[in-house]
Amino acid sequence: MRAKASVAFASSKQKSVPTSDADGDGGISLQEFQAAHERIFNAMDGNKDSKLTLEEMQAFIHGTR
Structure with missing residues (x-):
């Protein structure tokens, strides 16, 4: 089974914020x-x-593994 690893985006009225925003501050830190x-x-x-x-x-x- 292939693990899925992607950065998904959560929609809002003003902008899209990647769900990798772990602390929910609206941005992505280097960490x-x-x-x-x-x-x-x-x-x-x-x-x-x-x-x-x-x-x-x-x-x-290609999703072959």
């Missing part, structure tokens, strides 16, 4: 941004060796 990207990296790393290969990235993008 929140890095945490979101770490989740994506971990979802892409199929063999969990802390390195991404081209094959792992392609499999993730």
Whole structure:
């Protein structure tokens, strides 16, 4: 089963705020941004060796793993 890792957006009347806004302040801090990207990296790393290969990235993008 492929883990889903994406940054979804919550709609509001004034603007869209990424749901990776963990503290709800309406913006994305560096720490929140890095945490979101770490989740994506971990979802892409199929063999969990802390390195991404081209094959792992392609499999993730195409949903084949």
